[in-house]
Amino acid sequence: MTEKTKGQIEAEISEAVIKFEKEFMGRGPLETKSYIIDDMVLVRLKNVLTQAELKLADIHEHKDGRELVKRIRIALLEQGRPLLEKAVEKILRIKVKSLHTDISTVTGERIILFTLVSAPGIYLDKN
Template sequence: MRKSKGATEAEISKALTQWEKNYLGVGAVAVKSDILRNMIIVQLDHVLTPAEYSLCKDKDGMLSVKKNRNGLVESGIEQIKEIIFTITGEEVVSFHTDISTNTGERLMVFKFAKNLEAQFS
């Protein structure tokens, strides 16, 4: 039986939360995944620690936190791509991520060759 779009999105959110906890040692407070055309957009809320928020009060600290956090995620990209492939059955063509040092929110965008959303219509 094929999973619904909502069930697939929830599975992605749960898997990425678990990956964060296992790989980074800390996880987001809330995660929301959306399948949109040939992309999966993941919003992870409150991923920064209190110490990182404190560092972000000046430009050098903010740039340092962004660089370090993005580097940590990029270092685990093969694991993340495998998680997404296991859930969707599709290979990730490209991956983009950034973090807001203001809100502590991370966005991840996974792009695919196929329209994933069409599979659920």
């Protein structure tokens, strides 16, 4: 079995998250980048909000719109959490301990942080 580089595994995680966003959330991000840092995986997604969500989050239009968009997005991710965790666990072959997320209604950027039960030690090189 050929060992994969850290960069290849990070790219696989990004692809899995993009697939999840498209299939479960209904729209994929414009750009996604994943980073494995010790026993954590940080995923940064850019431009994930729909035009309707951006309009709702416009502070001048709706007083509570930003909070509503954040709450809905977090609730949706919680519903799909088992699928997302399973995808990451399959790629890394390490159990996910927890998942944390936040989304900016200003930039449309979402951060997902997975903590793992242990650090992946499966890389030949760090590229």
